[in-house]
Amino acid sequence: MAVKDFALPDLGEGLTESELVSWKVAVGEEVRLNQIIAEVETAKALVELPAPYDGRVSRLYVEPGVTVAVGEPIVAFEVGAPEGATGAGGPEVQEAAPATAAAEAPEPTLVGYGARADSGSRPVRRPRPGLSGPAPDRTPEPALAGSSAPAAVTAPAASVLTAERPLAAPPVRKLARERGIDLATIRGTGERGHITRQDLDRASAPAAVTAPSPGGATAPATLPSAADEVRIPIRxxxxxxxxxxxxxxxxxxxxxxxxxxxxxxxxxxxxxxxxxxxxxxxxxxxxxxxxxxxxxxxxxxxxxxxxxxxxxxxxxxxxxxxxxxxxxxxxxxxxxxxxxxxxxxxxxxxxxxxxxxxxxxxxxxxxxxxxxxxxxxxxxxxxxxxxxxxxxxxxxxxxxxxxxxxxxxxxxxxxxxxxxxxxxxxxxxxxxxxxxxxxxxxxxxxxxxxxxxxxxxx
CATH class of the missing domain: 3.30.559.10 (Chloramphenicol acetyltransferase-like domain)
Structure with missing residues (x-):
């Protein structure tokens, strides 16, 4: 069974990137040709992406909220005969084809996008930190015993964001760099242990300082903190x-x-x-x-x-x-x-x-x-x-x-x-x-x- 990557298609009108809004499929799910698999938001419209193959979703490269360049792989499919199919010489296991080989083969026409040009070259893929490794584990995390409030959890080892790196979306990583915060020192309170903006706000909030009062005594004074800000991504x-x-x-x-x-x-x-x-x-x-x-x-x-x-x-x-x-x-x-x-x-x-x-x-x-x-x-x-x-x-x-x-x-x-x-x-x-x-x-x-x-x- 071959593994084929599906790259973000050229949606026309000179658009070079889109934001992935939501996935309509999950890893392991069987899909049919032209079934809607995702919604992406361009600079101009919300567009539904149809599946280019009949097959099984083997990997989601991109999480919702991430901006992807045209030509960058967003999902992988297992297509073709099931592994372990019996031939004349007995059981045979077909290895997954390399992603580069899959990209060189012409893809079927996508509804509304036209046929892909068979150029023989693969678009340059911008590396995205943490988006490598096996498919994400979508099993819900068990709640911590005796706790009624959301608690920090540990990311599973088999996550799309590898265990070697703290779990955080690209905008959160950028904000952490701007504030000089080491994500390895933060315990995430988001879903599956993701570090959120609120986690960064708590980590960067200044401690109360003392200021002299008119009578000579000191009184606690609070400086403005990042918690007072609301940051809205421009996209x-x-x-x-x-x-x-x-x-x-x-x-x-x-x-x-x-x-x-x-x-x-x-x-x-x-x-x-x-x-x-x-x-x-x-x-x-x-x-x-x-x-x-x-x-x-x-x-x-x-x-x-x-x-x-x-x-x-x-x-x-x-x-x-x-x-x-x-x-x-x-x-x-x-x-x-x-x-x-x-x-x-x-x-x-x-x-x-x-x-x-x-x-x-x-x-x-x-x-x-x-x-x-x-x-x-x-x-x-x-x-x-x-x-x-x-x-x-x-x-x-x-x-x-x-x-x-x-x-x-x-x-x-x-x-x-x-x-x-x-x-x-x-x-x-x-x-x-x-x-x-x-x-x-x-x-x-x-x-x-x-x-x-x-x-x-x-």
Whole structure:
């Protein structure tokens, strides 16, 4: 029976690493081809990995919470005829094939990932301390007699993290190095004896010191400790967002604002939702603004462009791929509506709703999060009146919608209560001048304050 390693596949869109979120299988478990074996989180989406073989899981190289490079083995399978199969010459035991030999053989096609290129070379594997040795022993540790509180336990000898090293996740090891703590001196209180951040906090907490009191006596004083801190690893969507914002900050950006009476648009939305023809689509303000953007872009195409620094060119797009910023439990995602300029208002509303629901469920495919040409973000849903949005890298403009508020406003020569909203447009000043940005925003405001004016624009 041969042993084959399965490496983290290239999930596309230039992603080079992913975090293993959870295993759906255990060592010794029989799996079938395309059975889901793990969930990984890329910088853009949560992705399910299917099994590449029929076989038995013989080893899990990586524990949940660890970031893995594309091409790095994450699991090993026993595949082929069972060991001890009887042949013509009697019982025969087939030794496990070396991992390198298994890697050289072409792997079957993975659903959604495409066939692996038969390059004849193996991707470089980054060594991970402690992730060598036999498969992990998943037998629960017995509780210590007479103890009702969690107690430190000793790691089993047959652990995936070898007994020669203290049990600790990579982030904990890094924190220990930063604090100068020898993990060999710490007794772990985590599962199977793992050393946790709390164990490090207890070990590094300073002892109480004495400080002189006004009367000359000494009184105990406590210094701030690491226990007062909460450290959150930077990875996944947060890491991708941070990287994107650093790149965005390198672009010369400017922002223009416009406050608009959107009462006619809100009345139009009410009529559309009540109309049988659009009752299922239920278009909202975001869909109307998106449609208005495609109309305004046709009059100011500079907003639908990108800067090509390598070739020293401005690349202007003929089609509008509209990014819709969505707040999700995993962080900010920007799924893209392809060819928004060719969609009806009803179709655009459905597309936006479906993308937002998929993003919040954490099931957006990485390909759906790239290729946008302009972005809309609705900060008004959080009760914010206005903001200065930062550009999505590679785009020339981003529009932020503020909250729609009922407030006194000049209307037909008198003061009346109207629905008012502030628009904020940030733009790449290398591509777009203030005149072009202002003209685009004025067109947008004209459509939202008087939807019938579209007739004069198209």
């Amino acid at each position: 996944g969507v947060r890491k991708a967002t941070a990287d994107a914002m650093v790149r965005s900050a390198a672009v010369p950006q400017a922002t223009v604002f416009l406050t608009v009476d959107v009462t006619p648009t809100m009345e139009l939305i009410g009529r559309l939702r009540a109309h049988p023809a659009s009752s299922e689509a239920r278009p909202g303000l975001l869909a109307v603004v998106g449609k208005a953007c495609t109309i305004a872009i046709a009059r100011t195409p500079e907003l639908n462009s990108r800067w090509d620094d390598e070739n020293q060119e401005i690349v202007q797009y003929r089609r509008v791929h509209l990014g819709i910023a969505a707040a999700t439990p995993r962080g900010l995602l920007v799924p893209v509506v392809r060819d928004a300029q060719s969609l009806s208002l009803a179709d655009l509303a459905v597309a936006i709703r479906e993308l937002a629901e998929t993003a919040r469920a954490g099931r957006t495919a990485p390909s759906a999060l790239t290729g946008g040409t302009m972005t809309i973000t609705n900060v008004g849903v959080f009760g914010v009146d206005a903001g200065t949005p930062l550009l999505t890298p590679g785009e020339a403009a981003i529009l932020a919608l503020g909250a729609t508020r009922r407030q006194p406003w000049e209307h037909d020569g008198a003061i009346a209560l109207r629905d008012v909203m502030t628009l904020a447009l940030s733009f790449d000043h290398r591509i777009v001048d203030g005149e072009q940005a202002s003209r685009f925003l004025a067109d947008l405001g004209r459509i939202l304050s008087d939807p019938a004016s579209v007739i004069a624009m198209v």
